[in-house]
Amino acid sequence: MSERTRYTTGNGAPVPNDDASFTAGPRGPLTFDNWRLFEKLAHFNREQIPERVVHARGSGAFGTFRLTRDLSDLTIADFLQGIGKETPVVARFSTVAGGQDSADNLRDVRGFSVKFYTEQGNWDMVGNNTPVFFIREPSKFPDFIHTQKKDPRSNLVNWQNRWEFWALHPQSFHQVTILLSDRGIPYSYRHMHGFSSHTLSLWNDSGERVWVKFHFKTNQGIKNVTDEEALSLDPAHHQHDLFTHIEKGEFPSWTVKIQLMSEEEAKHYRINPFDLTKVWPQGEFPLIEIGQLELNRNPDNYFAEIEQVAFSPSNFVPGIGASPDRVLQSRLWAYADAHRYRLTVNYQQIPVNRPLAPVNNYQRDGFMAGLGERREGESKEGGQYSTTNFYPNARGEAGAPVYDKRFQEPPLPLEEQAWVGYHENMDEDNFSQAGDLYRLFDDGQKDRIATVFASTLQGVTVEIVERVIQQCYAADEDYGRRVETLYRQHADKRIADFV
Numbered sequence: 001m002s003e004r005t006r007y008t009t010g011n012g013a014p015v016p017n018d019d020a021s022f023t024a025g026p027r028g029p030l031t032f033d034n035w036r037l038f039e040k041l042a043h044f045n046r047e048q049i050p051e052r053v054v055h056a057r058g059s060g061a062f063g064t065f066r067l068t069r070d071l072s073d074l075t076i077a078d079f080l081q082g083i084g085k086e087t088p089v090v091a092r093f094s095t096v097a098g099g100q101d102s103a104d105n106l107r108d109v110r111g112f113s114v115k116f117y118t119e120q121g122n123w124d125m126v127g128n129n130t131p132v133f134f135i136r137e138p139s140k141f142p143d144f145i146h147t148q149k150k151d152p153r154s155n156l157v158n159w160q161n162r163w164e165f166w167a168l169h170p171q172s173f174h175q176v177t178i179l180l181s182d183r184g185i186p187y188s189y190r191h192m193h194g195f196s197s198h199t200l201s202l203w204n205d206s207g208e209r210v211w212v213k214f215h216f217k218t219n220q221g222i223k224n225v226t227d228e229e230a231l232s233l234d235p236a237h238h239q240h241d242l243f244t245h246i247e248k249g250e251f252p253s254w255t256v257k258i259q260l261m262s263e264e265e266a267k268h269y270r271i272n273p274f275d276l277t278k279v280w281p282q283g284e285f286p287l288i289e290i291g292q293l294e295l296n297r298n299p300d301n302y303f304a305e306i307e308q309v310a311f312s313p314s315n316f317v318p319g320i321g322a323s324p325d326r327v328l329q330s331r332l333w334a335y336a337d338a339h340r341y342r343l344t345v346n347y348q349q350i351p352v353n354r355p356l357a358p359v360n361n362y363q364r365d366g367f368m369a370g371l372g373e374r375r376e377g378e379s380k381e382g383g384q385y386s387t388t389n390f391y392p393n394a395r396g397e398a399g400a401p402v403y404d405k406r407f408q409e410p411p412l413p414l415e416e417q418a419w420v421g422y423h424e425n426m427d428e429d430n431f432s433q434a435g436d437l438y439r440l441f442d443d444g445q446k447d448r449i450a451t452v453f454a455s456t457l458q459g460v461t462v463e464i465v466e467r468v469i470q471q472c473y474a475a476d477e478d479y480g481r482r483v484e485t486l487y488r489q490h491a492d493k494r495i496a497d498f499v
């Protein structure tokens, strides 16, 4: 008979019996030397960690990014040089508002995050399935999320709260139009596009910068469901769909494209190119194909590799940088802070987050500091070692890292006489692009979006409804008329049902 794997306690000692605990006699109580039982119960008590404050419910997988267009003229990013270059990735898709206990089949924006394990560190593309966002002012984010999550008293989703935020923030209207349209409930994570949404930058070895937006176009084709169809989907449909297709070898993939805008164009472009509520029209800034993203391996353990994966818009690599988009700027800080809270200060030592590139710095200690396996090129093991832990130093010893100015990104000029203060950006055009999008819809799409407006506005206070309808009119006369007509029909029907 082959030897079975030995069951041990956490300290590696064999477990002699796990079908019974120590008791004083067959009918007596537990005794205090049940240390194996206590270890088991105590570990169980600590199995949960805080869920992500947003995007708590998600699915993920590993795969590869393959470059199909050399970008060495635009960037020094090593993974964007040389056609055919392959870079391992992990991706996580998510809903936004619901907790882990919510469902996949809800009308919500979807997160689209990809961690590229490049040879010069991890680059995280932390985007959504929409090219724009609800706000262009970052201080609005916590208020916005509070209105999308459960009401503090009823513990239920509350459309009054949602509409109140949107009605009082016309800057949301473009994204609201996308969310309430057919794109609002993707059939699965495989059938949606991904967008950096933000403007980022690429810079090359001549110190030239170009502004860039990333697009991930699903090769499976866009597929959405209506609110009614969504009800017939398993609440875990997204997880099931992604996991089983990868398990069967039907690997989902996306064609990766970019839009570019020169610094000079950006200075004179008619809309603010760093306004997250706007797209760059593709007629003016055409998509350029640069690669293929394929997901081809499920995680071995969901918790270790997907629950603990930590994406941050501040995880840049040389050759890719930020832009003056103020929402992006606040995200550069927010995510690493969230990870330190959720996963401890050494979250980057967790295997799924650990770069393939060697990590050499002077940061030490803290919760969960590991002596993980040392990688080639690393002078320390998993974040800890006993050579010099301060900089500058006069040791010159092998393994005392030094910085390299070749990786300094070009400085960003201030384009205006800039006075530090509260510069509100509320008055920018909030409706033109929403109207342009609406006019692309066919008659059926226009009816369906108006129906979603009308049904979710039922029960919302009249003042808020009036504001929303005015916003629809501001985007497009027909948009306003359809929403208003359907809303009033629904309201009349409710009264008729009641009397």
Ligand code: HEM
Pocket: 051, 052, 053, 054, 055, 058, 092, 093, 094, 110, 111, 112, 113, 126, 127, 128, 133, 137, 138, 139, 141, 196, 197, 198, 309, 310, 311, 327, 330, 331, 334, 335, 338, 339, 342
């Ligand atoms: C001021 C604006 C924003 C703030 C403060 C913010 C903050 C956060 C925080 C704290 C998390 C949880 C991180 C974690 O615990 O792992 C998160 C997750 C996420 N956010 Fe944002 N966010 C903002 C805007 C955006 C925008 C504009 C996008 C997309 C364009 C976005 C996409 C995501 C995604 C995809 C995740 C989930 C990442 C994952 O899969 O782990 N967020 N956000």
